Amino acid sequence: MPNPIPEDSVGIVTPKSQHFSKPLELECGKTLSEYDIAYETYGELNANGSNAILICHALSGDQHAAGYHSSEDRKAGWWESSIGPGKPIDTHRFYVVSLNNLGGCKGSTGPNTKIPGTDKYWGPDFPIVTVKDWVNSQHRLMQELDITHWCAVIGGSLGGMQVLQWSIDFPDLIKHALVIAAAPKLSAQNIAFNEVARQAIQADPDFHNGHYLENNSIPRRGLMLARMLGHITYLSDDSMRDKFGRELREGKLSFGFDVDFQVESYLRHQGKSFVDRFDANSYLLMTKTLDYFDPASECKHDLSVAVSPSTAKFMVISFTSDWRFAPERSREIVKALLDAGKQVSYVEVKADQGHDAFLIPIPHYMNVFHGYMNNVYEDIL
């Protein structure tokens, strides 16, 4: 029997979908003639419409950020730690909108949906979308939901990049920008890891150049490898040591190529379970979206010029053991914002959990997050 739904959860939520028939021009030059965006909402929009918050998801996230889809559902949304009654993003106070980005695989138009007017999957032909494209599509959704402005836009990792882009592209529509465990652009090493992940997927013979759905196949091994690799970069060396050390699965070395160490078994499990919930073409797309993000590139590589249109107040949070997007990367954002004369808070949270820390209810992090959200709430009263 499943556990009862905890009292500090938003409870059972129903996924929604919005159809858009107005074409969306993309940075790549292509146009989506029509599209759908899957989303969820938590809490209630207040009378003067001042309490809306947008949540932006990371690489493998989706619209299901909090709550459960049924009373049988064993797993809550991906940011259950931070969204719900009494939590930092308090659903008694705020109206929270969370969506699946275009190119995703959880109901929004993407590679695993069909090209309008045809019976063919988009597959590898889905255009490469950028963070800017996502922000535009999120703005369209905002209009459909009759939201006049966001009291806050919040996201971690790739989500934080969307927050930064929102503050640049729609400065009048966002009061607070919470940029968590993010970076102003990927490093060569970040891109290198993404490239190996992509090659792993594309090398899988079941990938069929991206047309695997028509071929009734799934590039399981490639996607599994990509996720295993990603997972290493989400954890810190310390957290892996604390979690697994060099513990042997069977108590002794196998002298073969089966699993010897617990960490191998854990990674294989992570990789396998990911294949059941994610689409390989979406993974390829989203890694490219990450690689391409670089708002300063249009401003002679001066991030402080890029963020100059912003009028939001910023909260930047990083985690000490995060080596995917290390605190130095957050400090680059903070410095650019300060150079541009913006209002910025910055907290570097001591945490052993690596990049994944942004999803974990670490007390110091929760205190900081909660405290800042109190400010956001005071601003709307």
Add this chain to the structure above:
Amino acid sequence: MPNPIPEDSVGIVTPKSQHFSKPLELECGKTLSEYDIAYETYGELNANGSNAILICHALSGDQHAAGYHSSEDRKAGWWESSIGPGKPIDTHRFYVVSLNNLGGCKGSTGPNTKIPGTDKYWGPDFPIVTVKDWVNSQHRLMQELDITHWCAVIGGSLGGMQVLQWSIDFPDLIKHALVIAAAPKLSAQNIAFNEVARQAIQADPDFHNGHYLENNSIPRRGLMLARMLGHITYLSDDSMRDKFGRELREGKLSFGFDVDFQVESYLRHQGKSFVDRFDANSYLLMTKTLDYFDPASECKHDLSVAVSPSTAKFMVISFTSDWRFAPERSREIVKALLDAGKQVSYVEVKADQGHDAFLIPIPHYMNVFHGYMNNVYEDIL
């Protein structure tokens, strides 16, 4: 026309091979009934046999540590930077022995050689060898070459682990131990990267469960992925930034899955060229050898107890930007040696090149290395 061979090179060298007909018992419980070891030597053994040095290679190394195989040969041995006349391992002073470890793919008995008395390749049936097994086989070679003791055993990375094992297993036969860019055992993160590399190879349909030679195939894409991934861990984030930054190959984004960034192109090239020179089964084996190395495991995880038999003088060198085997890992070795009352020198070289630094003639590193080798030389005079 190839460049003339530089004067500070050992010049043209001829690979040699030694056959062993006395069975070698391995840690896994299996026995190699007979085997060959491919090796090279540089310099001359002196009259009292006191100037012999053993070089131990790393994961993808081999016996060809210095010099050229012909006047047409464009590429010198892998440690040309440190071995040769006037170099730290000065071949005017020392007699240098460098071998291909068992399980390798450059002439020593390994997966790409045939099982004695049959016409079948060892392939995946080659036993998993350990660092201890290697040291035993190196000791056998030493006896065949009539070398009574090593004035120094020297190695970087996995090579440094062999040096440590030599000092423990044959304390009377080794005067100086140079352990460079090594670790006393792999971390969970190190093992995790190895596991992803192995899975990449094993997932390749051309792998045929390791029997690819009989099937006239090569798991090119798997081995390429493994090498690309390995390569990321050999370079530092800084060195990748300095080398590639976010430089675009064609000057603009492709909005496709071809190469966008220089770093992608570099990695693909590294991966592809590795496939032409390395065997996939050997790669699998050597990553397991790395994973299994943990001399302290037999001594209640107390490394100072494990090294207590050693009588060698130690030189430990690490590199600041090495995140594969970070300076902390070298310091664990140094601390254990000091706790055990051994004579140890330790230098942490400031270097941006990551783990690969141990192969690069960085002036501070070369000075330190040269200085220590002067001591080694003085000890034999």
